[in-house]
Amino acid sequence: MKGMSTKRAHSLYSRKELGQFQLLLPVVLLISVFSAYPLLRGIYLGFTDYRLGDPIVFNGIENYLQLFEDEFFWESFRIGMLWTFVVTALQVGLGLGLALLLNTKVRFASFYTILILLPWATPPIIRGILWRQMYEPNSGAVNIMLLNAGFIDAPVNWLSSFEYVIPSVIIAGVWGEISKAAIFLLAGLQTISHDLYEAGTIDGAGAWQRFRHITLPVLKPVLAAIISLTFMWNFNTFGIIWVLTQGGPGGMTRLPMLAAYEEGFRYGYIGYAAAIGNVMIIILSVMLFFYIRVQLKERTER
Amino acid sequence: MTGRKHISALLIHGAIILYVVFLLFPLLWVVATSFKPTAEIYSGELTILPDDGTLDHYRSVINGQQVLRSMGNSFIVGVVSTVLVILLAVPSAYAMVRYTSVINNAILGWILVSQIFPVILVMIPLYVMLRHMGLTDTLTGLTLVYVVWSLPFVLWMMHGYVKSIPLELEEAAVIDGASRIQVIFQVLMPLLLPAIGASALFSFISAWNEFFFALVLMKSPALATLQVELARYTGMEGQARTGPLAAASVIATIPSVLLFILMRKWFTTGLVSGALKG
Numbered sequence: 001m002k003g004m005s006t007k008r009a010h011s012l013y014s015r016k017e018l019g020q021f022q023l024l025l026p027v028v029l030l031i032s033v034f035s036a037y038p039l040l041r042g043i044y045l046g047f048t049d050y051r052l053g054d055p056i057v058f059n060g061i062e063n064y065l066q067l068f069e070d071e072f073f074w075e076s077f078r079i080g081m082l083w084t085f086v087v088t089a090l091q092v093g094l095g096l097g098l099a100l101l102l103n104t105k106v107r108f109a110s111f112y113t114i115l116i117l118l119p120w121a122t123p124p125i126i127r128g129i130l131w132r133q134m135y136e137p138n139s140g141a142v143n144i145m146l147l148n149a150g151f152i153d154a155p156v157n158w159l160s161s162f163e164y165v166i167p168s169v170i171i172a173g174v175w176g177e178i179s180k181a182a183i184f185l186l187a188g189l190q191t192i193s194h195d196l197y198e199a200g201t202i203d204g205a206g207a208w209q210r211f212r213h214i215t216l217p218v219l220k221p222v223l224a225a226i227i228s229l230t231f232m233w234n235f236n237t238f239g240i241i242w243v244l245t246q247g248g249p250g251g252m253t254r255l256p257m258l259a260a261y262e263e264g265f266r267y268g269y270i271g272y273a274a275a276i277g278n279v280m281i282i283i284l285s286v287m288l289f290f291y292i293r294v295q296l297k298e299r300t301e302r
Numbered sequence: 303m304t305g306r307k308h309i310s311a312l313l314i315h316g317a318i319i320l321y322v323v324f325l326l327f328p329l330l331w332v333v334a335t336s337f338k339p340t341a342e343i344y345s346g347e348l349t350i351l352p353d354d355g356t357l358d359h360y361r362s363v364i365n366g367q368q369v370l371r372s373m374g375n376s377f378i379v380g381v382v383s384t385v386l387v388i389l390l391a392v393p394s395a396y397a398m399v400r401y402t403s404v405i406n407n408a409i410l411g412w413i414l415v416s417q418i419f420p421v422i423l424v425m426i427p428l429y430v431m432l433r434h435m436g437l438t439d440t441l442t443g444l445t446l447v448y449v450v451w452s453l454p455f456v457l458w459m460m461h462g463y464v465k466s467i468p469l470e471l472e473e474a475a476v477i478d479g480a481s482r483i484q485v486i487f488q489v490l491m492p493l494l495l496p497a498i499g500a501s502a503l504f505s506f507i508s509a510w511n512e513f514f515f516a517l518v519l520m521k522s523p524a525l526a527t528l529q530v531e532l533a534r535y536t537g538m539e540g541q542a543r544t545g546p547l548a549a550a551s552v553i554a555t556i557p558s559v560l561l562f563i564l565m566r567k568w569f570t571t572g573l574v575s576g577a578l579k580g
Contacts, residue, residue: 023397023482024405027390027453031412034450035424038431042423052430094321101318106311112318114566119325121562123511125529126551130328132536133335139544141331144348178325232418239513239529243536260422265518270426277423284418292414 043281046274056271063275073276075251076259083170083255084234090174091234092227095181100211102182103189113183120179128243131172135159160249169244169253173237181226188222189215221294228291232284256280329555336360336548343544359549369550371524372531379441379527380509383448387456387505388498390449393486395460400469410461413454425518432519439521447515452505459504463497464490503561510557528554 046063050056067073098116102109122130134140135158143155158168192215200210238257241247247254247262254262256276264273330350335343336359338352363369398406428447429438437443467490475489491498516527526534532554535547 021405023393024409027394027457028405028409030390030450031409031453034428034431034446035416036412038424038427039419041427042425045426046423098318098321101314101321104314106314106318108315112322114563115322116325117562117566118329118559121559122329122555123513123529123558125511125513125533126555129532129536129547129551130332133332133544133548134328136544138346139335139343141327141348144346147346148348175325175328178321229418236418236420238421239533242513242517243533257420257422260420261514261518264422264426265429270430274423274426277420277426280420281423284420288415288418 042274043278044274045271046276046278048271048274050271050274052268052270059271063272064279066272067275067279072251072254073259076254076256077279079166079252079254080235080256082166083173083237083253084231086170087173087177087234087237088227088231090170091177091181091230092185092223094174094178095226096185096223098178098182099185099189100215102186113186116179116182118179119176120183122176124176124239125243127172127176128240131168131175131240132159132244134172135168159245162249162252165245165249165252169241172244173234173240176240177230177233181230184226185219185222188219192218221297224294225291228287228294231287232291235280235284235287332548333552335544336552338545340545359545360553362546363550363553366546368523369528369531369553372526372528373553375441375525376510376528379445379448380506383445383452383509384502384505386445386449387452388502390453391456391460391501392491392494392498393483395457395464396486396490398457398461399464409457413458416454421514425515429518438519439525441525444516444519444527447519448505448509448512451512451515452508455508456501456505459501460494460497463494467493500565503565507558507561 045056047058047060048056049059049062102112106112119127134142137143137155137157140158142158143152146152147155156164158164196214197210200214205213236257237255238261241253241255241258245253247258257280260273260276260280263269263276334350334352337355337357338349339354339356339358342349342352342354394409398409432438432443432447435443437446471493472485472489475485480488511529512527513529513533516530517533520526520530532547532550535543535550
């Protein structure tokens with residue numbers, strides 16, 4: 001009897017599996033051919049000296065030896081890490097501040113939420129254009145304000161000055177994603193029961209203690225998720241920098257994606273560009289590992 | 303006590319308003335610029351309401367044709383890729399929810415990976431492949447890339463929605479003799495309409511806003527998408543075109559802003575709970 005039922009279940013199962021496969025086939029095919037295969041192929045190309053039009057020749061770790069000595073590459077990764085850490089920290093930090101403020105159940109909170117969604121809704125290229133116009137030496141709001149306030153005597157060309165370009169692009173980059181971090185974190189905060197805070201207040205906990213002992217422990221997994229995702233997104237930034245500076249002046253804002261794009265699509269060193277991509281994957285994998293670990297830990301704890 | 307409460311509420315509003323000013327000012331500035339005559343743009347005054355508002359920049363964008371044409375390209379690629387993504391995602395999401403197998407985990411894993419890997423690694427071989435197929439510098443090629451690009455996320459959204467539909471509804475249809483495809487398109491599709499609407503908007507906007515793939519794939523100016531066209535104006539010729547560029551930026555942002563306002567509930571709750579709880 002028992003054997004019979006498992007047998008029936010088994011045949012039902014395999015039939016279902018076949019049906020599932022038919023339904024999934026187009027998607028699996030598309031993803032494999034146009035996404036998974038290119039990714040694997042891209043990783044492989046990082047170990048070749050491929051140039052468009054030439055035959056593909058495997059050259060082992062030669063690209064990486066070359067990268068190791070390539071000071072443009074090191075400079076690009078240094079800027080990339082600086083950009084990623086600073087922008088991520090500011091986005092998440094300022095986003096957390098905004099989320100905490102909106103979570104105090106102030107009046108007009110939903111109205112404020114609509115307003116703060118707007119930068120997130122702005123396409124990356126347009127974000128770049130907005131900030132170019134803000135920083136424009138003669139017509140930009142930044143110079144007009146600083147001149148009127150007497151902080152500067154003459155217009156500053158923010159985006160082509162070695163001194164100011166990095167803080168300038170960082171402000172523009174942070175601007176666009178604060179809302180995203182705030183909205184994610186606000187949703188996390190809203191899962192915390194109000195009773196907990198009230199109990200905390202009755203026990204005489206101050207605002208900081210409530211944050212430290214009630215908010216932070218509950219928010220930790222959400223915070224870890226948003227930090228790792230934001231980190232990965234920022235490390236892959238391309239569009240906004242392309243519009244703001246194209247990597248200039250003198251390569252000072254040449255993030256790794258811009259470096260890879262130039263090597264591959266401007267100069268045609270496809271293999272070398274893919275090698276840069278592979279180095280990027282290693283750094284991203286560390287963050288992905290961190291993200292998955294936190295997620296799994298969360299799930300098993302529930 | 304109430305006095306203290308008022309003060310803290312005031313402080314909270316004050317702090318939020320500081321954020322709002324920082325977050326809205328650049329947008330306001332460009333909207334203002336788009337309505338200012340060129341002389342006023344360079345007047346060195348910090349005006350948000352133009353003294354002498356004009357629609358000239360909007361007129362020149364519309365008469366200039368190139369921006370309009372690129373908008374047309376973005377629109378076509380966005381609509382076609384959206385329709386394809388939805389047609390692919392609904393049956394697949396159904397299959398993933400109703401049958402459990404290893405493929406599910408593989409697809410869900412891929413969805414996660416696809417959100418973060420450096421696009422340059424995919425783009426290089428994809429470019430070579432599409433070139434062999436004669437699809438670089440064609441709207442067809444770009445559409446194909448966008449389908450594959452937004453498919454994982456739409457699939458994952460759809461997966462969540464299909465999960466919330468009770469099995470009983472389908473069983474009733476199956477007893478009445480409906481085939482699986484009929485179940486999907488006649489029972490499931492109508493129930494999924496809100497979800498399809500949301501996913502379609504998402505997919506359209508991600509195509510509309512996308513830049514990197516379009517930059518690499520599209521070489522002919524006549525085939526440029528809106529984002530590529532606008533990015534081009536920030537190059538050498540950027541200076542003289544501040545006004546029209548501001549107007550074009552405003553136009554280009556409207557679809558995306560409408561989406562966010564329409565789907566605000568979804569962005570502020572659905573996406574997040576789904577994304578973080580898996």
